[in-house]
Amino acid sequence: LGISGKLDEETIEELEAALLQGDVSAETTQKIIARMKAVVKGRDKDLTPEDLLDVFKESVREILANSAPGFEPVPPPDGGPYVVMVVGVNGAGKTTTIAKMAKRCTDAGLRTMLVAGDTFRAAAVEQLEVWATRTGADFVRAPHGSDAAALCYDALAKARQRGSQVVFIDTAGRLHTKSTLMDELAKIERVIAKQLPGAPHETLLVLDATTGQNALQQVKTFSACVRVTGLILTKLDGTAKGGILLSILDQYRIPITLIGVGESAADLRDFDPDQFAMALFG
Amino acid sequence: TLGDKFEGIFRKLRGQKSLSEDNIKEAMREVRMALLEADVNYLIVKEFVSRVRETAVGQEIVKGVDPAQQLFYIVHKELVRMMEGEAETDKPFAVQPAKENNIMLLGLQGAGKTTFCGKLARWIEKEGCKPLLVACDVYRPAAIEQLKQVGGGLGIPVFEMGTETPPLKIVQEARKWARENHRDTLLIDTAGRLHIDEVKMEELQGIRDTIKPDYVFLVADAMTGQDAVNSAKSFNDEIGIDGVCLTKLDGDARGGAALSIKAVTGKPVVFVGVGEKPDDLERFHPDRVAQRILG
Numbered sequence: 191l192g193i194s195g196k197l198d199e200e201t202i203e204e205l206e207a208a209l210l211q212g213d214v215s216a217e218t219t220q221k222i223i224a225r226m227k228a229v230v231k232g233r234d235k236d237l238t239p240e241d242l243l244d245v246f247k248e249s250v251r252e253i254l255a256n257s258a259p260g261f262e263p264v265p266p267p268d269g270g271p272y273v274v275m276v277v278g279v280n281g282a283g284k285t286t287t288i289a290k291m292a293k294r295c296t297d298a299g300l301r302t303m304l305v306a307g308d309t310f311r312a313a314a315v316e317q318l319e320v321w322a323t324r325t326g327a328d329f330v331r332a333p334h335g336s337d338a339a340a341l342c343y344d345a346l347a348k349a350r351q352r353g354s355q356v357v358f359i360d361t362a363g364r365l366h367t368k369s370t371l372m373d374e375l376a377k378i379e380r381v382i383a384k385q386l387p388g389a390p391h392e393t394l395l396v397l398d399a400t401t402g403q404n405a406l407q408q409v410k411t412f413s414a415c416v417r418v419t420g421l422i423l424t425k426l427d428g429t430a431k432g433g434i435l436l437s438i439l440d441q442y443r444i445p446i447t448l449i450g451v452g453e454s455a456a457d458l459r460d461f462d463p464d465q466f467a468m469a470l471f472g
Numbered sequence: 473t474l475g476d477k478f479e480g481i482f483r484k485l486r487g488q489k490s491l492s493e494d495n496i497k498e499a500m501r502e503v504r505m506a507l508l509e510a511d512v513n514y515l516i517v518k519e520f521v522s523r524v525r526e527t528a529v530g531q532e533i534v535k536g537v538d539p540a541q542q543l544f545y546i547v548h549k550e551l552v553r554m555m556e557g558e559a560e561t562d563k564p565f566a567v568q569p570a571k572e573n574n575i576m577l578l579g580l581q582g583a584g585k586t587t588f589c590g591k592l593a594r595w596i597e598k599e600g601c602k603p604l605l606v607a608c609d610v611y612r613p614a615a616i617e618q619l620k621q622v623g624g625g626l627g628i629p630v631f632e633m634g635t636e637t638p639p640l641k642i643v644q645e646a647r648k649w650a651r652e653n654h655r656d657t658l659l660i661d662t663a664g665r666l667h668i669d670e671v672k673m674e675e676l677q678g679i680r681d682t683i684k685p686d687y688v689f690l691v692a693d694a695m696t697g698q699d700a701v702n703s704a705k706s707f708n709d710e711i712g713i714d715g716v717c718l719t720k721l722d723g724d725a726r727g728g729a730a731l732s733i734k735a736v737t738g739k740p741v742v743f744v745g746v747g748e749k750p751d752d753l754e755r756f757h758p759d760r761v762a763q764r765i766l767g
């Protein structure tokens with residue numbers, strides 16, 4: 191930002207432009223600008239661009255406090271596996287993100303299982319199987335077109351038998367507007383709990399950083415359908431800033447955990463509020 | 473809706489003789505808000521609002537017409553106009569059966585290219601063409617298998633050479649195979665890639681130079697936000713696109729990316745994806761998407 195001096199009209203307009211173009215909603219942008227004005231009020235001396243970045247970070251700090259960076263598969267008290275269900279709309283990066291999280295687990299020596307819960311899309315099972323092999327995780331599948339809930343039920347029984355420590359359940363991409371598919375997801379959650387009380391221990395909603403305002407609808411509908419415990423933002427290695435995350439964190443009590451920054455199993459990072467704010471500020 | 477907001481605003485302006493800079497100010501703010509909410513790019517929103525203002529200011533309010541309706545009509549008309557194809561400069565999407573057609577698909581990761589490949593094959597088969605799906609995604613796990621299953625489900629042949637052969641070679645061999653096996657249209661599915669990945673963009677240029685496609689589709693996700701202009705511009709500037717398929721329009725994304733992409737590339741949206749099945753493909757209707765964008 192070529193900003194200097196005070197928080198004048200021109201500076202505010204440039205800030206607005208940067209935030210809006212980063213996919214921060216108009217409402218959240220106004221909220222942030224109002225906070226920045228309040229922070230700057232009474233500061234008489236001219237602001238350097240660095241000062242302005244600090245004021246911005248200060249203004250979004252409360253929103254970004256809604257973060258739970260990282261992934262911690264805490265062993266459940268019953269000694270069973272830590273179960274993570276991964277959900278989200280089509281193409282967001284669920285399957286690839288599971289691969290990345292699986293790698294973290296297997297690298298840490300945890301016995302990991304991947305469950306091919308997408309029984310619908312062409313070659314979805316084969317795709318996850320490749321990742322299971324590459325990351326050294328166990329793999330459970332069912333014939334194409336099988337009932338996903340039934341598969342999860344059986345897979346968790348297997349996981350308990352095998353002494354799996356972490357289980358990732360991949361689900362089919364689904365648009366939140368499709369009520370039958372959302373009902374199916376709620377059913378999968380219920381069935382998982384039937385097999386393992388307390389499971390799924392985490393349900394992570396994967397969001398694509400290139401998504402605009404529709405991400406808010408996705409969070410709203412998915413979290414009304416299943417208990418979403420965390421968010422993951424993928425494809426931040428592109429040019430999209432993922433600013434809608436600020437609007438989401440401001441409205442929902444669901445923390446951001448991890449970010450995807452590429453297509454290989456190593457391309458997973460803990461969410462870093464400072465880096466996120468800097469990238470958005472431009 | 474925007475229409476309702478206009479009604480509210482103009483109720484206060486009863487008895488006005490014409491649309492003025494002053495009396496449409498509030499309405500223009502609402503238009504700006506609606507378009508940003510719909511994911512239309514920030515700079516394009518600016519351009520759009522100033523064009524509407526230009527058209528509207530000074531217009532006499534037609535006798536008996538509600539000024540809100542009149543302004544809404546101007547907004548809607550301008551939105552449709554901006555998204556419509558331009559007959560003089562567009563390359564129409566048309567395939568000629570029994571003539572060699574080469575169609576290349578490109579776009580960001582997860583946009584829906586492989587799925588669109590099957591849908592498009594199904595569509596042109598109805599026009600009498602004999603498509604051959606070409607598996608050029610040698611990177612994504614089971615991508616070739618995915619295309620094979622897509623083709624298999626449609627009874628359409630899929631040409632692949634595994635993941636160890638460079639895509640350049642794959643398209644060359646595909647063309648040979650097509651000629652020998654009487655298939656007239658190559659539908660080339662490529663790997664998703666970032667427009668800022670130089671190596672991947674060069675690969676795409678290589679495929680384009682080798683096969684000289686008759687039509688290049690940018691496949692873009694309808695829920696894409698402000699970033700839509702960045703990727704679309706790069707793909708168009710560096711590779712060249714002829715038309716766009718906007719996918720996942722069966723969701724509730726407003727689809728402002730349609731306007732942004734058209735505005736920044738000048739290329740028309742030709743198709744929209746409205747589901748995951750091979751039949752879920754429709755022609756793009758600018759008036760329908762305009763209504764959706766305005767909300």
Ligand SMILES: Nc1nc2c(ncn2[C@@H]2O[C@H](COP(=O)(O)OP(=O)(O)OP(=O)(O)O)[C@@H](O)[C@H]2O)c(=O)[nH]1
Pocket residue numbers: 278279280281282283284285286287308311314361362363364424425426427428449450451452453457581582612664666
């Ligand atoms: N550049 C980049 N690409 C990613 C990232 N995460 C996933 N992808 C790519 O996005 C595409 C879709 O990823 P998938 O893991 O298949 O997405 P999905 O949500 O499982 O898709 P569906 O199961 O079809 O709904 C693939 O090409 C991935 O390689 C990321 O962080 N960065």
Ligand SMILES: Nc1nc2c(ncn2[C@@H]2O[C@H](COP(=O)(O)OP(=O)(O)OP(=O)(O)O)[C@@H](O)[C@H]2O)c(=O)[nH]1
Pocket residue numbers: 280281311363365579580581582583584585586587588609612615662663664665691719720721722723744745746747748752
């Ligand atoms: N609801 C809906 N889903 C779609 C549509 N088009 C594609 N999909 C889904 O979106 C996801 C991604 O589709 P793909 O065809 O694998 O996308 P891609 O662009 O080939 O992905 P990469 O090769 O990884 O870049 C899949 O789950 C598809 O079923 C559509 O129009 N509507």
Ligand SMILES: [Mg+2]
Pocket residue numbers: 284285286308314360361362363
């Ligand atoms: Mg998947």
Ligand SMILES: [Mg+2]
Pocket residue numbers: 585586587609615662663664
């Ligand atoms: Mg693909």
